[in-house]
Amino acid sequence: MSDVPVMVITGTSRGIGRGMAAHFAAEEYRVEGCSRGPSTLQMERYRHTQVDVGDERQVREWTAAIKNLYRRIDVLVCNAGIPPAATSLALTAAGHFDQVMRVNLAGTFYVCREVAKLMMLQRAGRIVTISSITADLHEEGTSIYSASKSAVTEMTKVLAKELAPMGITCNVVAPSLITTAAVEGLGEAIAARFLSKQTVQRVITLDEICNVISFFLSPASSCITGQVIHMGLAN
Amino acid sequence: MIAGKRVLELLQESFDSIYRSGLVKDQTKVNDDTVLLGNGSTVDSIAFVTLVADFEDRLDRENGQPIYIVLSDIHNFNPSKSSLSAGTLAQYIAGQQGE
Numbered sequence: 001m002s003d004v005p006v007m008v009i010t011g012t013s014r015g016i017g018r019g020m021a022a023h024f025a026a027e028e029y030r031v032e033g034c035s036r037g038p039s040t041l042q043m044e045r046y047r048h049t050q051v052d053v054g055d056e057r058q059v060r061e062w063t064a065a066i067k068n069l070y071r072r073i074d075v076l077v078c079n080a081g082i083p084p085a086a087t088s089l090a091l092t093a094a095g096h097f098d099q100v101m102r103v104n105l106a107g108t109f110y111v112c113r114e115v116a117k118l119m120m121l122q123r124a125g126r127i128v129t130i131s132s133i134t135a136d137l138h139e140e141g142t143s144i145y146s147a148s149k150s151a152v153t154e155m156t157k158v159l160a161k162e163l164a165p166m167g168i169t170c171n172v173v174a175p176s177l178i179t180t181a182a183v184e185g186l187g188e189a190i191a192a193r194f195l196s197k198q199t200v201q202r203v204i205t206l207d208e209i210c211n212v213i214s215f216f217l218s219p220a221s222s223c224i225t226g227q228v229i230h231m232g233l234a235n
Numbered sequence: 236m237i238a239g240k241r242v243l244e245l246l247q248e249s250f251d252s253i254y255r256s257g258l259v260k261d262q263t264k265v266n267d268d269t270v271l272l273g274n275g276s277t278v279d280s281i282a283f284v285t286l287v288a289d290f291e292d293r294l295d296r297e298n299g300q301p302i303y304i305v306l307s308d309i310h311n312f313n314p315s316k317s318s319l320s321a322g323t324l325a326q327y328i329a330g331q332q333g334e
Contacts, residue, residue: 064301067292117288123256165281 004030004045006070008063010053010111011080013040015180016130019206020077020213021046032066035080053080053107054099063114072122075217076115078108078129078152084145086190097144104148109155116163124167126217129156131174133233137197141190149174153228160226169225171216176232178204200232236332237297242325243267245297249289258282265321272306273318294328302331 007024011017012033018041025031025045032047033039039048051062066073081104085096108129119125134142135149153172160170176198177191195201212229215221237245247265254262259282263269270276271283278286287304294302309319309327316323 060301060303064295068295117291120285120288121292162284166285 002030002070004028005074006030006032006066006072007075007077008032008066008073008111008115009077009079010034010051010107012048013037016175016178016206016209017077017079020079020210023206023210024213029075030070034062052103053111054102056106056110059107059110060114063111063118067118073115073118073125075126076111076119076128077213078111078127080104080107081130081148082145084132084134084139084142086141086187088141089143092144100144100148104145105151105155108152112155112159116159116168119168120163120166125163125169127156127159127163127168127170128213128216129153129170129172131156131172131228133174133176133198133230133235134194135174136230136233136235137194139194139197157226157228164225167222169216169222171225172228173209173212173216174228174230174233175209176200176204176230178206178209198232199234202232204232237294237328239325239329241297242294242328243321245293246290246321246324248293249286252289253278253282253286256285258285267320267322267325269321271319271321271324275318298332302328304328 005028007029009017009021009031012021013035017033021031021033021041022043025043030045032049033041034049034051034053036050036052038050041048049062051058053059082100112127116127129152131149131153135146135153138146156170156172163170177194195203208231212231216224243265250263250265253259259278261277263277271278271286291302291304309324313323
């Protein structure tokens with residue numbers, strides 16, 4: 001078994017996930033990433049698999065392959081998600097609701113479940129889920145997205161209690177506005193409205209998000225679990 | 236295909252593993268009637284979850300492909316029983332391999 005720690009990140013073909021994968025693969029981690037589409041990142045310590053995290057069977061096959069390859073997973077970052085659509089609940093299609101819950105919530109559940117089982121046997125591990133401050137802003141037009149992210153936060157807090165006896169920590173990062181293609185798709189007016197509601201009224205950077213994750217991964221943070229770091233928002 | 240006797244042997248290894256890790260105080264000798272979950276079980280909830288994860292891992296390595304233990308499926312498989320025994324789990328595993 002290699003001494004290089006293994007980090008699993010979901011949703012790594014673009015946005016925050018891709019940035020995190022590049023950041024941690026450039027550090028000491030061997031990063032296993034996934035997305036529904038092909039890889040957009042070529043790095044020595046990065047390996048990509050096409051996986052739909054909302055598909056239980058695909059997640060099981062992917063995590064089993066990682067387990068068989070390394071016999072260890074040190075860190076899991078559940079990032080994959082469908083971004084907010086800025087649509088009033090009254091106009092939201094049932095299909096959109098199903099899709100957001102399937103990827104954002106069920107996808108996080110499937111990946112956490114399979115990885116947690118290996119971490120339990122290791123008696124060690126770090127799980128970080130990515131939420132959003134939109135869940136705390138109660139912003140109009142984000143009802144389904146915010147509901148999914150609130151559920152992810154709650155699920156992570158409960159998981160933190162379940163896994164604490166095995167030496168595994170589970171925490172949440174809730175970023176504020178960051179410049180990604182998904183956020184740009186919302187349009188300038190909505191982005192400006194988000195910013196005006198943040199405590200720190202600027203776009204945050206990928207490095208700042210990676211810094212928070214690194215804090216959770218530090219050996220000195222082994223007693224930090226079930227916590228939510230809201231970035232750019234006093235809560 | 237893993238035979239029923241071998242399933243019990245792997246389960247014994249999993250029990251030994253959680254005993255070595257300190258999750259349970261006493262060693263368990265596994266047989267068909269050993270209660271894994273419910274009245275008469277010697278493992279608490281944390282030890283049980285770890286036991287299942289360890290057992291799945293051993294089945295995976297033995298079988299060459301994953302076998303997943305889904306508790307609700309086991310209950311549906313044998314709804315008349317209020318507890319889960321090693322023998323019932325072994326029958327469930329045999330059924331999983333036959334699918």
